[in-house]
Amino acid sequence: MTQATRIASHFQQFFGRPPTVIARAPGRVEFIGNHTDYNGGSVLGAGIDRHVWVAVSRGLPGQFRFCSDQQSEVQSLPAGTSVKQTGALSWLNYPLGVWLGLEKFGLPQPADFDLLVYSDLPAGAGLSSSAALELATGLAFLKLAGAETISPQTLAELGRHAENNFVGVPCGVLDQGTIAFARRDHLVHIDCSGPVFSATPMPAGLRLWVFNSLTKHALIDGMYAQRHAECQQAAQALGVNLLATLTPAEFHARRAALPEVLAKRAEHIIEEHARVGKVVCALAAGNSAEVGSLLTASHRSSQHLFGNSTPELDFLVDRLTAIPGVLGARLTGGGFGGAVLALTGTEFNDAAAQAVARAYTEKFGRAPGILPLQVADGAQLLTS
Ligand code: ADP
Ligand code: MG
Numbered sequence: 360m361t362q363a364t365r366i367a368s369h370f371q372q373f374f375g376r377p378p379t380v381i382a383r384a385p386g387r388v389e390f391i392g393n394h395t396d397y398n399g400g401s402v403l404g405a406g407i408d409r410h411v412w413v414a415v416s417r418g419l420p421g422q423f424r425f426c427s428d429q430q431s432e433v434q435s436l437p438a439g440t441s442v443k444q445t446g447a448l449s450w451l452n453y454p455l456g457v458w459l460g461l462e463k464f465g466l467p468q469p470a471d472f473d474l475l476v477y478s479d480l481p482a483g484a485g486l487s488s489s490a491a492l493e494l495a496t497g498l499a500f501l502k503l504a505g506a507e508t509i510s511p512q513t514l515a516e517l518g519r520h521a522e523n524n525f526v527g528v529p530c531g532v533l534d535q536g537t538i539a540f541a542r543r544d545h546l547v548h549i550d551c552s553g554p555v556f557s558a559t560p561m562p563a564g565l566r567l568w569v570f571n572s573l574t575k576h577a578l579i580d581g582m583y584a585q586r587h588a589e590c591q592q593a594a595q596a597l598g599v600n601l602l603a604t605l606t607p608a609e610f611h612a613r614r615a616a617l618p619e620v621l622a623k624r625a626e627h628i629i630e631e632h633a634r635v636g637k638v639v640c641a642l643a644a645g646n647s648a649e650v651g652s653l654l655t656a657s658h659r660s661s662q663h664l665f666g667n668s669t670p671e672l673d674f675l676v677d678r679l680t681a682i683p684g685v686l687g688a689r690l691t692g693g694g695f696g697g698a699v700l701a702l703t704g705t706e707f708n709d710a711a712a713q714a715v716a717r718a719y720t721e722k723f724g725r726a727p728g729i730l731p732l733q734v735a736d737g738a739q740l741l742t743s
Pocket of ligand 2: 487488489490
């Protein structure tokens with residue numbers, strides 16, 4: 360049974376008839392480019408073979424009905440509601456935010472709908488299940504409303520608009536941009552000053568693994584906002600709008616004028632932006648060892664300059680990079696907890712991953728999540 364058939368049968372169970380449209384969007388990893396997006400820098404991301412599926416059909420007049428594999432009951436709201444949901448219903452804000460955003464973007468909205476969400480992508484793990492949910496919903500709603508195909512850039516903007524303005528999370532362009540433009544066996548390069556999106560082939564024989572520390576800093580939102588503010592203060596002190604507009608040489612010539620904390624934050628961003636460029640060159644040259652070293656250098660910069668790593672993430676990176684089949688490892692996403700991404704050759708296998716997990720469990724008293732990943736295509740409709 361294909362996943363689409365399984366989802367259609369769940370939909371039938373909940374709503375009493377089959378869905379009209381099924382769309383699917385992958386999760387994403389930040390390959391490299393840490394906190395560079397809101398500093399006007401570059402980032403490389405990748406779609407992964409863990410997905411969120413959204414199935415929809417026209418619903419009952421005057422009603423929006425929702426259900427998810429994470430909840431057993433169908434939730435119903437008056438059609439067109441713009442009231443933000445709370446508690447167990449907060450997840451409805453993603454599809455609602457997308458529906459509301461369609462009008463802002465001059466795109467057609469279905470007047471009513473039944474919607475089912477199904478996912479094999481862990482939520483809240485820094486793999487962007489929120490953006491995957493937004494983009495799959497956007498494609499499904501547009502198809503249901505009879506719209507022409509939408510460009511990946513508009514789809515990304517629609518999802519980001521919902522997340523920034525309705526859900527209220529000030530994420531940058533990385534999540535939705537990567538998921539909209541993802542391509543099998545390619546990395547998505549985003550020049551966030553545009554933004555401009557392009558695809559960079561992933562050399563054959565490389566593998567991605569995610570080790571989820573399953574920890575989150577209690578003050579994660581505050582820490583993120585603090586780093587954001589520090590970057591702005593550093594840019595202002597250096598006389599630029601965005602840190603990534605300075606080259607490393609320009610920055611180092613003026614570093615001494617900054618208080619030490621701001622100097623460290625700025626150095627991380629400016630060198631990280633430069634590292635993304637070096638990774639693109641190393642990928643094009645097929646120099647996988649160099650790509651791996653740059654990934655690990657990115658982690659060390661997070662650890663020592665940006666201060667967004669944790670003992671759990673450092674431990675995973677230390678363990679992983681000591682294994683010969685691992686080319687490099689780094690925290691992926693915002694940091695302050697979350698996951699480590701490892702770039703490996705084909706010889707790194709499940710037994711090696713389990714050995715890392717055992718060492719982690721011994722040290723921290725709980726097992727990490729392990730996900731071997733393939734680089735996958737972006738958001739798409741599965742039914743026409
Ligand atoms: P991340 O994007 O890193 O996974 P977020 O906190 O941004 O973490 O988004 C997670 C939220 O997305 C969940 O709390 C939930 O509201 C929503 N979500 C993700 N997957 C599903 C799903 N299968 N069903 C319902 N809601 C989901
Ligand atoms: Mg998210």
